[in-house]
Amino acid sequence: xxxxxxxxxxxxxxxxxxxxxxxxxxxxxxxxxxxxxxxxxxxxxxxxxxxxxxxxxxxxxxxxxxxxxxxxxxxxxxxxxxxxxxxxxxxxxxxxxxxxxxxxxxxxxxxxxxxxxxxxxxxxxxxxxxxxxxxxxxxxxxxxxxxxxxxxxxxxxxxxxxxxxxxxxxxxxxxxxxxxxxxxxxxxx
Amino acid sequence: xxxxxxxxxxxxxxxxxxxxxxxxxxxxxxxxxxxxxxxxxxxxxxxxxxxxxxxxxxxxxxxxxxxxxxxxxxxxxxxxxxxxxxxxxxxxxxxxxxxxxxxxxxxxxxxxxxxxxxxxxxxxxxxxxxxxxxxxxxxxxxxxxxxxxxxxxxxxxxxxxxxxxxxxxxxxxxxxxxxxxxxxxxxxx
DNA sequence: GATGCATAGTCATGAATATGACTAGTCAGT
DNA sequence: ACTGACTAGTCATATTCATGACTATGCATC
Numbered sequence: 001x002x003x004x005x006x007x008x009x010x011x012x013x014x015x016x017x018x019x020x021x022x023x024x025x026x027x028x029x030x031x032x033x034x035x036x037x038x039x040x041x042x043x044x045x046x047x048x049x050x051x052x053x054x055x056x057x058x059x060x061x062x063x064x065x066x067x068x069x070x071x072x073x074x075x076x077x078x079x080x081x082x083x084x085x086x087x088x089x090x091x092x093x094x095x096x097x098x099x100x101x102x103x104x105x106x107x108x109x110x111x112x113x114x115x116x117x118x119x120x121x122x123x124x125x126x127x128x129x130x131x132x133x134x135x136x137x138x139x140x141x142x143x144x145x146x147x148x149x150x151x152x153x154x155x156x157x158x159x160x161x162x163x164x165x166x167x168x169x170x171x172x173x174x175x176x177x178x179x180x181x182x183x184x185x186x187x188x189x
Numbered sequence: 190x191x192x193x194x195x196x197x198x199x200x201x202x203x204x205x206x207x208x209x210x211x212x213x214x215x216x217x218x219x220x221x222x223x224x225x226x227x228x229x230x231x232x233x234x235x236x237x238x239x240x241x242x243x244x245x246x247x248x249x250x251x252x253x254x255x256x257x258x259x260x261x262x263x264x265x266x267x268x269x270x271x272x273x274x275x276x277x278x279x280x281x282x283x284x285x286x287x288x289x290x291x292x293x294x295x296x297x298x299x300x301x302x303x304x305x306x307x308x309x310x311x312x313x314x315x316x317x318x319x320x321x322x323x324x325x326x327x328x329x330x331x332x333x334x335x336x337x338x339x340x341x342x343x344x345x346x347x348x349x350x351x352x353x354x355x356x357x358x359x360x361x362x363x364x365x366x367x368x369x370x371x372x373x374x375x376x377x378x
Numbered sequence: 379g380a381t382g383c384a385t386a387g388t389c390a391t392g393a394a395t396a397t398g399a400c401t402a403g404t405c406a407g408t
Numbered sequence: 409a410c411t412g413a414c415t416a417g418t419c420a421t422a423t424t425c426a427t428g429a430c431t432a433t434g435c436a437t438c
Contacts, residue, residue: 002284002424009291019386032286036426041387064386064433079291084299087284089310090357094279095191097221097349099272102198103342105265110273121278146367147374153292156364160286163356168279171349178335178345185336191394208416225396230417253403253416 004052005082006033007043008075011053013151017066018044028154030161031125044069052078100175108179115179119172122165129162193241194271195222196232197264200242202340206255207233217343219350220314233258241267289364297368304368308361311354318351 010021010028021044022037035043047053052075055067071079096118103111136155137145146152199210199217210233211226224232236242241264244256260268285307292300325344326334335341 002282005284005291006287009287012291012294017386022386029286029290032281032283034280034282038388038427039425060385062434063384066386076294080295080299082284083288083291083295083303086306087288087303089307090281090283090285091223092221092279092281092353093191093223094221095194095271095276096279097218097346098195098198099276100349101218101342101346102194102201102268102272103345104340105201105342106269106272110269114272114276117275118278147370151293152367152371153290153294156292156360156367157286157290159363160289160356160360163360164281164353167349167352167356171345171352174348175345178341181336182341206416211416226416227397227418228395249415251404252414255416 003033003035003039003043004047005079006035007040007047008052008071008079009153011069011071011075012079013154015068015070017058017068019066021069027128030129030157031164032157032161047075051075103179108183112176112179115172115176119169119176122169122172125165126162126169129158129165133158133162192222192224192228192232193236194268195224196229196236197241197260197268198342200258200260200264201268202343204257204259206247206257208255210258216317219318219346220353221346221350236264239263292368297372301365301368304361304365308358308365311358311361314354315351315358318347318354321347322351 006029007021007025010016010025016024018037018041022040025040026034044053044055048055048069052072053069054072055069057065057067059065096114099106099111099114133142133155136151136158137149140149145155149155195218196210196214199205199214205213207226207230211229214229215223233242233244237244237258241261242258243261244258246254246256248254285303288295288300288303322331322344325340325347326338329338334344338344
């Protein structure tokens, strides 16, 4: 059981349809969880069957009808249980790390290219997360918001996402420059 | 295709048996890739069948015999191809983030407990990675090593692992203290 | 008036990952 | 003499995740 609780957590803040969920899910989880629409639809069906969420049909004239889902009390209990349960630390998986691991045995140019590309990607995420955080805390400072704001959950996860992408960017830049310098030394000597 | 290249990269530095690989794999990938022994054995079999690694039997008298695997030239070519291919950015998955995302709807005590536990775990990893890095660079400074050392690949991935765990620790501590402060405010007012 | 995109969702299938159990011998301790 | 841990590896199965294709309707745009 894994995606279940991520979906439950995503539905806490707002009533969503499967389609809407599919659009906001990845980003709402600050990129710490990813799922395809099909998985989300399937999970919503299961969750409803188990009584952890309820769906209500919303008839629309101009668009296809949709079903909006809300977390039930049983769903909240399940989330509480999940929160108390121990979970093993994050399973991360990144192709780029595998590539860098092999850095001494493959061409440096390709690797530097990938690192640079990823750094750019990370920077875009950073900008996005910073904007999101700014919006969430409104006029307040971070300290104020964390103390007195409501719904700090999404804010905190977003903070982790931001730090992660900063880590990504900084490391990519550093690794790329290290590889460039080595290449320069090699060609000189 | 994913685990394939991680296994190839792990075998670049040293000849390993499936059993040895299973022991060093997770840490060697700086926790950026995780695999169970069964997966690794199966992957080694496939890699050998595809001619990307070769195994040689080593007869042991006191222990069961083992097969040591090395990356072939074809394996190197495949790694090169993989390095040049584009890959989508990391898919991360962390239960703890899901839990924090639901922070405003579940009990704070359980969450603070989990965050504190994770911070401790992260610190242990930090210590480990720092020791590893120190060993790898020998007497040299990081700058020196990155410029003139051989095999900087594992060093660079380890650097990323270190930064990641530092990010984890810092965030866990910060989130836990934020939740504690909120709980205190609530009980007072 | 045909093309393409957005909403809202389903189905089938394959690949990757995780689980638990199981063989079989060696060695250290009690 | 028995227990448990370590080496070295296999088998079967379940769950999860990813892929591509497919149905509809409405709206804008060229």
